[in-house]
Amino acid sequence: MTDPEYMDRAEAALAAIEQACDRLNDALDVDLDNQRVGGMITITFANGSQLIVNLQKPLQEIWLAARSGGYHYRHDGTAWVDTKTGEEFFGNLSREATLQAGRPLAFTPG
Known part of the structure; x- marks a missing residue:
């Protein structure tokens, strides 16, 4: 994957996370x-716990x-998949x- 393709896919993933939080x-x-902030999103829950999603441009990972x-994710042409578990x-x-919110929450790619 080229760097511009990576950035397009990674930015789309970050935008989907932001939209899901609003929804x-x-x-x-x-x-x-x-x-x-740039290529990083911090999601803070009511209990003070956090999830942090950030882009790793040199590795083309999230x-x-x-x-x-x-967890480290690489795009396989279809989806972002964990490099260890798939x-x-x-x-x-x-x-x-x-787990962190204590209630069901669903995030989707778009």
Whole structure:
């Protein structure tokens, strides 16, 4: 994948996360605070816990930091997948957000 392709896909993923936070706040009143600085989004939950998603441009990856650990995702042509487990990024983000929020939260790629 070229650098511009990576950036297009990665920026689309970050935009989808921001939109999902807005949608979840409106629909479920979960009090998610999302802040974006450059290629990094910090999602803060009502209990003070955080998820951090950031772009790793030199590696063409997206990284997720959660209470359960850190995850690295690479685009396989279809989706962002974990480099160790093969799990899809948005499914894993939904699982981690659900754990940290204490209620079901769903993030989708678009």
